[in-house]
Amino acid sequence: xxxxxxxxxxxxxxxxxxxxxxxxxxxxxxxxxxxxxxxxxxxxxxxxxxxxxxxxxxxxxxxxxxxxxxxxxxxxxxxxxxxxxxxxxxxxxxxxxxxxxxxxxxxxxxxxxxxxxxxxxxxxxxxxxxxxxxxxxxxxxxxxxxxxxxxxxxxxxxxxxxxxxxxxxxxxxxxxxxxxxxxxxxxxxxxxxxxxxxxxxxxxxxxxxxxxxxxxxxxxxxxxxxxxxxxxxxxxxxxxxxxxxxxxxxxxxxxxxxxxxxxxxxxxxxxxxxxxxxxxx
Amino acid sequence: xxxxxxxxxxxxxxxxxxxxxxxxxxxxxxxxxxxxxxxxxxxxxxxxxxxxxxxxxxxxxxxxxxxxxxxxxxxxxxxxxxxxxxxxxxxxxxxxxxxxxxxxxxxxxxxxxxxxxxxxxxxxxxxxxxxxxxxxxxxxxxxxxxxxxxxxxxxxxxxxxxxxxxxxxxxxxxxxxxxxxxxxxxxxxxxxxxxxxxxxxxxxxxxxxxxxxxxxxxxxxxxxxxxxxxxxxxxxxxxxxxxxxxxxxxxxxxxxxxxxxxxxxxxxxxxxxxxxxxxxxxxxxxxxxxxxxxxxxxxx
Numbered sequence: 001x002x003x004x005x006x007x008x009x010x011x012x013x014x015x016x017x018x019x020x021x022x023x024x025x026x027x028x029x030x031x032x033x034x035x036x037x038x039x040x041x042x043x044x045x046x047x048x049x050x051x052x053x054x055x056x057x058x059x060x061x062x063x064x065x066x067x068x069x070x071x072x073x074x075x076x077x078x079x080x081x082x083x084x085x086x087x088x089x090x091x092x093x094x095x096x097x098x099x100x101x102x103x104x105x106x107x108x109x110x111x112x113x114x115x116x117x118x119x120x121x122x123x124x125x126x127x128x129x130x131x132x133x134x135x136x137x138x139x140x141x142x143x144x145x146x147x148x149x150x151x152x153x154x155x156x157x158x159x160x161x162x163x164x165x166x167x168x169x170x171x172x173x174x175x176x177x178x179x180x181x182x183x184x185x186x187x188x189x190x191x192x193x194x195x196x197x198x199x200x201x202x203x204x205x206x207x208x209x210x211x212x213x214x215x216x217x218x219x220x221x222x223x224x225x226x227x228x229x230x231x232x233x234x235x236x237x238x239x240x241x242x243x244x245x246x247x248x249x250x251x252x253x254x255x256x257x258x259x260x261x262x263x264x265x266x267x268x269x270x271x272x273x274x275x276x277x278x279x280x281x
Numbered sequence: 282x283x284x285x286x287x288x289x290x291x292x293x294x295x296x297x298x299x300x301x302x303x304x305x306x307x308x309x310x311x312x313x314x315x316x317x318x319x320x321x322x323x324x325x326x327x328x329x330x331x332x333x334x335x336x337x338x339x340x341x342x343x344x345x346x347x348x349x350x351x352x353x354x355x356x357x358x359x360x361x362x363x364x365x366x367x368x369x370x371x372x373x374x375x376x377x378x379x380x381x382x383x384x385x386x387x388x389x390x391x392x393x394x395x396x397x398x399x400x401x402x403x404x405x406x407x408x409x410x411x412x413x414x415x416x417x418x419x420x421x422x423x424x425x426x427x428x429x430x431x432x433x434x435x436x437x438x439x440x441x442x443x444x445x446x447x448x449x450x451x452x453x454x455x456x457x458x459x460x461x462x463x464x465x466x467x468x469x470x471x472x473x474x475x476x477x478x479x480x481x482x483x484x485x486x487x488x489x490x491x492x493x494x495x496x497x498x499x500x501x502x503x504x505x506x507x508x509x510x511x512x513x514x515x516x517x518x519x520x521x522x523x524x525x526x527x528x529x530x531x532x533x534x535x536x537x538x539x540x541x542x543x544x545x546x547x548x549x550x551x552x553x554x555x556x557x558x559x560x561x562x563x564x565x566x567x568x569x570x571x572x573x574x575x576x577x578x579x580x581x
Binding site for chain 2: 008009011012014015016018019020022023025026027029030032033034036037085088089091092093095096101102104105107108109110111112113114115116117118119120121122123125126127149177178179182203204206207208209210213214217234237238241242249252256259260263264267271
């Protein structure tokens with residue numbers, strides 16, 4: 001092999017090595033973060049961590065029961081608000097792809113995806129919190145519903161596009177009305193993809209903190225009333241992480257561990273759903 | 282009997298119309314909601330726009346107690362942290378994009394790496410901030426000691442580092458997406474002429490994805506500009522124009538997060554909303570341009 005060729009080959013190999021090295025280096029923060037949270041978090045987790053309320057400064061022990069319940073309730077209400085709305089928008093986009101309204105709707109989905117969550121927080125504060133006269137869990141849910149809409153709409157739309165037109169035509173040819181075709185044939189056929197989008201959306205909002213600062217606000221006690229402020233896991237992490245107390249840091253590590261595990265499980269669920277019930281025709 | 286079936290047919294037609302109208306109205310409602318977000322922000326920014334005008338953008342002092350509202354320090358803080366974060370993360374995300382798009386497009390290695398970055402993208406902002414306080418800040422303090430600057434730990438560089446970790450998976454996945462769209466016959470032609478892998482990447486792949494690369498970086502910039510929690514926890518929250526990368530500072534998003542619920546007085550409250558409006562406008566423009574470029578890529 002002549003010298004120039006060897007040099008070119010060397011350059012190519014060197015570049016490959018560089019790409020692999022940079023990629024490997026980029027995974028280091030992830031491993032570090034997971035390592036820290038698991039190490040600090042597991043020692044904080046106990047039965048009372050999950051069932052007790054946070055103790056005041058100076059007392060050891062305590063848990064994050066209020067935040068756990070709050071996060072679950074707020075996510076649940078957000079999902080109830082966002083899922084039907086998102087799916088009907090997706091059906092509209094799929095059925096009328098060429099209309100002007102579809103163009104604007106699609107554009108708005110992109111815009112919504114890019115709006116910083118803190119701006120959503122401001123808007124919901126002005127729309128809901130101010131007229132209602134105080135912070136409330138339901139305003140937090142509305143803010144989070146906005147945050148999860150894009151992922152529901154996009155994945156539902158993509159899934160519906162994969163379902164062959166012949167399925168719809170067959171149903172219509174049998175005399176099934178359009179709305180029943182949609183609700184009973186097309187949507188069930190695309191259920192897995194839609195579920196996937198919903199789970200992804202939940203994973204996205206589970207850790208959202210910024211919009212909750214002005215809406216759900218936080219609450220040191222367990223609260224089931226949606227019209228009152230409610231504590232959430234991300235919010236408790238923010239408050240306790242920035243506090244100077246050792247004991248509160250321990251609670252924050254534990255809360256981070258619970259939150260990360262929750263998001264991890266959701267991610268794995270979407271992977272399984274993708275593999276098992278992939279829309280295939 | 283006939284009458285009955287006619288009735289039921291009519292009912293079905295009526296239901297069908299209702300169904301279609303419902304879908305249409307939902308789509309319209311969604312567009313209206315998005316417009317309303319913009320209108321709300323503008324309306325509630327008006328008191329501040331009227332009282333301060335353009336002074337808001339170039340005023341250097343932020344002191345709500347004496348009614349001084351200059352947002353320049355936060356504008357600069359936002360821009361510096363975001364651009365620094367991109368500067369740090371782009372080489373990495375380009376490498377990850379090439380790794381997944383060119384070197385290992387299939388197989389177990391690619392699956393593992395892909396899942397890892399998806400996981401990284403899923404970690405909430407607040408946990409990045411928390412981890413930053415307890416791991417990154419002490420490291421930064423050591424570095425600052427060696428560099429002979431006040432060892433505060435928090436500051437522009439710390440916030441940018443966390444931001445760069447956070448936007449990396451996002452920009453990497455966009456870059457991978459455009460890399461896989463380079464037509465394979467172009468690459469094969471280059472290979473058949475005897476080009477090495479590096480030469481194919483440099484002379485065929487990269488020139489082909491230039492605009493896509495730009496869009497990927499632009500969209501990540503949009504992400505970085507509005508990122509709130511992690512930055513709030515790590516930037517130091519001082520109302521000064523940053524003097525260097527070790528200096529503390531503040532960004533628009535973190536000022537909103539810190540002061541929104543405590544803002545008293547119409548103008549003060551309204552200035553924070555105006556900052557939200559600025560973020561909204563900038564990220565929306567960035568998103569529309571970026572998405573348009575990416576879409577053109579996937580169609581052509």
